[in-house]
Amino acid sequence: MKVIFKTLSLFLAAALLITAFGCGREKDDAKDETEMNFTKNADGYYQISASEAHDIMVRESGYVILDVRTESEFNEAHIPDAVLLPDYEITERAAELLPDRDRKILVYCRSGRRSKNAAAELAAMGYTNIWEFGGIIDWPYDVVTDGENPQAN
DSSP: OHHHHHHHHHHHHHHHHHHHHHHHHHHHHHSOHHHHTOOOOTTSSEEOOHHHHHHHHHHOOSOEEEEOSOHHHHHHOBOTTEEEOOGGGHHHHHHHHOOOTTSOEEEEESSSHHHHHHHHHHHHTTOOOEEEEEEGGGOOSOOBOSOOOOOOO
């Protein structure tokens, strides 16, 4: 009887461990793959490279590409599907153009200075999924030069 009780106890303990680790694994698998490799900086956003941003654009959907330069800079050239929200208009227009504060937002400017400030400002406003990737001057991928101004969906 003791052998059966010990065997049953070991079996139940093993089942509990498998269940506990199995649930944790499912939770990790459900986490966005890009978030597993990065941590937010002190300003509350993720700092990534242009190539990492491009990888997100290729693999994922549902994100917003946010250009925080001026309208004239945007009209000269911008990343396809980018939404224009100049850095000096963020506090006034972010809620209108970016209503989902948990949506992934990829932010860029010309050189990276304004995008860092804009990313920090968005994080301070309660946006939780900000990914800053520098400037268009370091963007080696396609750009649009036709002056279109698409808006966020």
